[in-house]
Amino acid sequence: MAPNGLKHLSNALATPDQLSNSSSSIDGVPSDLETSIRCAGAQLTQAAGILLHLSQDIIARAVVIFTRFWLGADGGSLRIYSVKDVSAAALYLTAKLSFQPTSPRSVLNVYTLLLSRDASPLWFVRPGGSPEAPPSPETYILSEGGYQSARLVLLRTETVILRTLAFDTHVALPHAIALTYLRTLGVTKPAVAQRVIQYLNASLLSPQLLYVTHQPNALAVAAIYLSAREEGVKLVDCEWWEVFDVDREELGFLVVGMKSTEGFMRAEASQWNDKSIPMVVDEVEAEIERRRMLEEGE
Amino acid sequence: MSAKSRWANEDPETEAIIAQQKREKEEKRRAKAEKQRQLEARKAQAQQDADSQPPNGEPGPPKKRRRLSNDPDAASDHAAVAKIEQEQRQQPTLLRFPVGEWGPCRHVDNFEKLNHIEEGSYGWVSRAKDISTGEIVALKKLKLENSPDGFPVTGLREIQTLMEARHQNVVYLREVVMGNKMDDVFLVMDFHEHDLKALLDEMREPFLPSEIKTVLLQVVGGLEFLHSQWIIHRDLKTSNLLMNNRGEIKIADFGMARYYGDPPPKMTQLVVTLWYRSPELLLGADKYGTEIDMWSIGCVFGELLTKEPLLQGKNEVDQVSKIFALTGPPNSQTWPGFRLLPNAKSLRLPPTSTISSAGNPPLLPRSRFPYLTNAGLSLMSALLALNPASRPTARQCLDHQYFKEDPRPKPREMFPTFPSKAGMEKRRRHQTPEAPKRGQEAPELDFAGVFGGAPGGDTGEVGAGFSLRLG
Numbered sequence: 072m073a074p075n076g077l078k079h080l081s082n083a084l085a086t087p088d089q090l091s092n093s094s095s096s097i098d099g100v101p102s103d104l105e106t107s108i109r110c111a112g113a114q115l116t117q118a119a120g121i122l123l124h125l126s127q128d129i130i131a132r133a134v135v136i137f138t139r140f141w142l143g144a145d146g147g148s149l150r151i152y153s154v155k156d157v158s159a160a161a162l163y164l165t166a167k168l169s170f171q172p173t174s175p176r177s178v179l180n181v182y183t184l185l186l187s188r189d190a191s192p193l194w195f196v197r198p199g200g201s202p203e204a205p206p207s208p209e210t211y212i213l214s215e216g217g218y219q220s221a222r223l224v225l226l227r228t229e230t231v232i233l234r235t236l237a238f239d240t241h242v243a244l245p246h247a248i249a250l251t252y253l254r255t256l257g258v259t260k261p262a263v264a265q266r267v268i269q270y271l272n273a274s275l276l277s278p279q280l281l282y283v284t285h286q287p288n289a290l291a292v293a294a295i296y297l298s299a300r301e302e303g304v305k306l307v308d309c310e311w312w313e314v315f316d317v318d319r320e321e322l323g324f325l326v327v328g329m330k331s332t333e334g335f336m337r338a339e340a341s342q343w344n345d346k347s348i349p350m351v352v353d354e355v356e357a358e359i360e361r362r363r364m365l366e367e368g369e
Numbered sequence: 370m371s372a373k374s375r376w377a378n379e380d381p382e383t384e385a386i387i388a389q390q391k392r393e394k395e396e397k398r399r400a401k402a403e404k405q406r407q408l409e410a411r412k413a414q415a416q417q418d419a420d421s422q423p424p425n426g427e428p429g430p431p432k433k434r435r436r437l438s439n440d441p442d443a444a445s446d447h448a449a450v451a452k453i454e455q456e457q458r459q460q461p462t463l464l465r466f467p468v469g470e471w472g473p474c475r476h477v478d479n480f481e482k483l484n485h486i487e488e489g490s491y492g493w494v495s496r497a498k499d500i501s502t503g504e505i506v507a508l509k510k511l512k513l514e515n516s517p518d519g520f521p522v523t524g525l526r527e528i529q530t531l532m533e534a535r536h537q538n539v540v541y542l543r544e545v546v547m548g549n550k551m552d553d554v555f556l557v558m559d560f561h562e563h564d565l566k567a568l569l570d571e572m573r574e575p576f577l578p579s580e581i582k583t584v585l586l587q588v589v590g591g592l593e594f595l596h597s598q599w600i601i602h603r604d605l606k607t608s609n610l611l612m613n614n615r616g617e618i619k620i621a622d623f624g625m626a627r628y629y630g631d632p633p634p635k636m637t638q639l640v641v642t643l644w645y646r647s648p649e650l651l652l653g654a655d656k657y658g659t660e661i662d663m664w665s666i667g668c669v670f671g672e673l674l675t676k677e678p679l680l681q682g683k684n685e686v687d688q689v690s691k692i693f694a695l696t697g698p699p700n701s702q703t704w705p706g707f708r709l710l711p712n713a714k715s716l717r718l719p720p721t722s723t724i725s726s727a728g729n730p731p732l733l734p735r736s737r738f739p740y741l742t743n744a745g746l747s748l749m750s751a752l753l754a755l756n757p758a759s760r761p762t763a764r765q766c767l768d769h770q771y772f773k774e775d776p777r778p779k780p781r782e783m784f785p786t787f788p789s790k791a792g793m794e795k796r797r798r799h800q801t802p803e804a805p806k807r808g809q810e811a812p813e814l815d816f817a818g819v820f821g822g823a824p825g826g827d828t829g830e831v832g833a834g835f836s837l838r839l840g
Contacts (some may be wrong), residue, residue: 079535079598083469116534145473167522168529170634226519230551234519235472236546238528238554286466316464 082135085283089143089358098150104349105149106278106357107339109141111195112154113276115185116162118193122181123173125166128273132242133158133165134275135282140232142283147235152228153351155186155353160228168240177342179221179337180213186350195348245271247292253317256306258299266298267291270329278335279328285321291324292317442535453697477555480508486791496560496791506543506595507560513552527623528556530600536664538591540611540621545589561619562789565673578740580785582778583703584610585670586767592666593763595620596659601629603640604804607672614783615652625804636690639805641665643673643688644678648699648755651689653711653811660757663766667752674738690819693732703730704756716816728753744771 093103113134120130139157140147147157161181166173184190187232191197213221233240249267258264271294274281281290292312299306312322349355420770480497485492486507497508511524531542541559548555565584568577576584588610595602601623611619615746625640636657638650647664649657671679682688693699693760699707707713733750735741744830754760761769772778 076533077464079464081466081468083471086470089470109440139471143472163519167518168525170630172522229519229549233525234474234547236471238525239469239471239532240525241533286468288466315465316466318463328539 073088078241078243080243080248080288083139083239084286085142085280087268089146090280090284093142094144094146094148094244095141097144098148100149100355100359101362104355104362105141107343107348108149108154108350108355109138110276110278110335111350112158114136114195115155115182115193116276117157117272118185118343119158119162119178119181122185123162123166123177124169125162125169125173128244129165129169129171130247131246131275132161132169133162133252136165136232136240137161137240138234138280138283140235142280145221145235147231149349149355150352152231154184155350156224156228157232160183160232163225164229164232164240167288168288171193173223175225176218179218179225183213183217183221184211188347195343196350197307197344198345198347210358215293243287245287245290245294248287249294252288252291254294254310255314256295258295258304260302260304263295263298263302263304266302267294270294270297270331273332274329276336277328277332278330281325281328285325287324288315289317289321291315293329295320297326297329298320388644388757394590397652420699473820474545477508477546477553479546479550480506480555480557482508484529497557499557505560507597509556509558511554511556513554517701523624524554526627530595530623530628531556531558531824532657534595534598534600534623536591536594538587538618538620539594540619558621560791561611561613561617561621562791563612563787564608564621564791565612565618565669566606568787569607569611569672569676571790572676576673577776577779578742578745579776579779581670581673582772582776583616583781583784584612584618584673585666586772586778588620588669589666589763591618591620592662593688593767595626596662596763597706599628599630601627601659602626602662602665604642604645605669606642606645607669607678610669616781629658630711638811642804643685643802644668646688647691647757648692649707649757651692651814652707652716652816653712653814657757659762660760663752663760663763664757666763667749667760670749670752671738674741681684685814686816686819689816692755693799693819695737697731699755703754707755712814712816715814716819730756730759742771742774744769744774747771 075347093105096102108187116134120127120133122313140157140161141149153362160180163173163175163178166178176270185193186196187210190211209317246268249271250264253264253267271290274290274294285360292315296312310319312319349358420442441530479500481500483496483498483505485493485495493510493512495508495510497506497507511527513521513524528542528545531540535541535705540561543557543559546555547553573813575581588605592602592605602620604622605620609620609622611621613619627636629636633656635655636655638655638657641647641650641661645665645668647657650661668679680688680691682691700718701708730750730753732746733753735746738746738749747768748761748769751759751761752766780810
């Protein structure tokens with residue numbers, strides 16, 4: 072088969088060097104903080120995509136582009152670019168290239184709400200449950216002046232992302248591949264398919280960055296393996312993953328990675344507990360400073 | 370060192386080594402066969418074990434355990450067994466996907482500009498040299514006007530589609546580089562000596578029939594690939610078809626290209642340079658598909674035959690009347706439903722449109738293409754069918770009888786070479802009209818004059834954009 076036809080099914084993957092040296096870590100952002108922020112940024116992208124009524128394939132692509140942006144010494148640094156801006160620009164850019172483009176204004180309205188300290192539904196922006204009084208509209212509605220300046224930031228960040236990724240916006244997703252594999256395996260139970268999609272979407276948030284380290288076919292196979300097990304559906308009694316070009320070792324790694332995402336998210340929620348996760352450069356600086364003071368105090 | 374060759378010198382040694390290797394191989398084979406037998410016996414055993422196990426939907430662990438088992442009979446040669454197993458396991462070789470990487474854009478300073486080639490509607494193209502490798506490339510600067518929506522979607526699509534469209538008949542996008550300013554973006558592409566438009570202008574005689582087939586087969590081959598990847602080009606014309614001195618044709622300028630879907634998304638009708646624009650686009654269809662590219666191919670085909678663009682309308686109205694003059698006016702049999710298109714309402718067809726169509730689509734008048742064979746004319750007529758549904762797909766086009774009959778397509782290596790304008794000197798601007806600008810309003814067209822000659826400009830004395838009203 073010509074390699075041409077495979078491009079639709081495969082992705083550019085992060086090099087080991089890109090995975091071990093991020094621009095943020097070079098700039099002195101602790102790696103656990105970087106992971107927390109990146110993961111929260113992925114959730115922010117997902118939430119914004121839902122509020123913008125974008126289809127999940129657009130959102131997933133945006134999260135992958137968002138994730139790629141931060142990797143490697145040539146990637147973006149959390150001390151230079153605000154996570155919220157990169158998230159918004161990744162989503163805007165991905166939607167622009169899709170069949171469902173959206174406007175800067177819609178994107179910025181949604182992000183204003185999601186980042187509102189008083190009204191955001193996101194636990195890492197507004198920790199501590201629902202407020203007693205309904206928030207006042209000024210806290211979550213974008214003013215015209217605010218819009219004009221935010222729009223400039225959005226469009227500039229879009230260009231920064233494009234340059235950082237050398238304009239390669241191609242992202243192949245495992246979702247459709249997984250459904251095809253399920254049919255091939257003769258699995259008809261809808262619960263399995265649903266669980267597969269859930270695993271694939273949850274993996275977008277994985278701290279192991281599964282989407283930039285593994286090809287979509289492997290993600291699909293791992294999600295099927297886990298889902299069939301959990302739904303009690305018996306698959307063919309052979310090493311079926313090899314039919315889909317995944318070896319046992321890769322499958323094993325991915326299964327562990329996908330299973331661990333839930334635990335990671337719980338740990339994050341309890342670790343940050345009553346604090347919000349930094350979403351802009353200033354907050355990242357403050358958090359780094361706070362940690363430094365804590366260390367010196369000890 | 371004697372008169373003996375230095376190869377012969379090694380002979381005894383090599384022979385010994387070969388013999389040794391042969392012996393070893395023989396032994397290995399025997400050992401392998403033995404292990405194979407043992408293995409099969411154990412496999413059968415394991416199978417029985419597995420069968421007796423309750424099915425748990427978890428095909429993994431038992432096999433792994435078996436593979437790592439250290440049975441007494443295999444203990445002596447465990448490594449060998451493992452090797453055999455490995456070989457067997459590798460029988461179904463796993464497909465390795467092409468793994469790309471990403472990294473930041475390089476700077477345009479890595480290239481030395483040599484000369485200007487041309488200015489298209491979407492950017493300036495110049496010939497340049499990659500300073501590190503010395504390779505000659507084409508450098509296309511994207512025009513990024515202060516767009517209210519950020520990076521223009523057309524530029525993004527051009528890059529996106531070119532990156533994914535890797536085919537021998539599609540121009541190769543090497544990379545995207547940036548300049549000093551935020552909106553300086555350059556596409557680095559393989560350089561090709563000619564474009565077909567300039568070449569046809571320069572040639573004394575048109576291409577030979579065998580050469581036309583070679584050119585057309587490559588264009589349609591590239592297009593077939595694009596369509597198979599859900600990419601629609603939307604600006605095919607001779608000036609966007611590049612040719613190098615090895616007879617290879619490359620489809621270029623993806624400034625209008627985009628992904629489409631099924632069902633097709635709503636797309637702008639302001640696409641394709643006027644002379645190559647299909648009738649359904651001219652009549653205002655907003656749902657269209659790959660058929661518009663096939664129409665353009667028909668126009669390119671005609672241009673290859675005669676060296677002159679086939680349908681040189683002065684404006685949209687004139688273009689429609691030129692088309693109908695060639696194909697005959699549409700009727701509800703050759704093109705069911707054309708009346709429903711937005712701009713068809715004003716279309717007044719001559720009352721003489723007697724239904725004379727023999728065959729669907731009807732053949733074009735033979736007099737326009739006197740040197741074309743019957744098969745060639747049937748292909749041309751199919752490509753220039755008014756009804757998009759009657760046009761062949763790129764795939765069907767490649768299988769057409771025209772390419773199978775004599776004269777056969779000329780081998781690419783036998784293609785004549787021509788002096789390159791792009792490679793040496795500045796080139797004059799083409800006479801072809803430009804592709805429509807994105808964001809323009811689709812004009813409200815009044816086709817009342819297509820057959821009447823009242824408004825519009827089909828009289829020949831009227832220039833583009835200026836119409837002389839007589840009474």
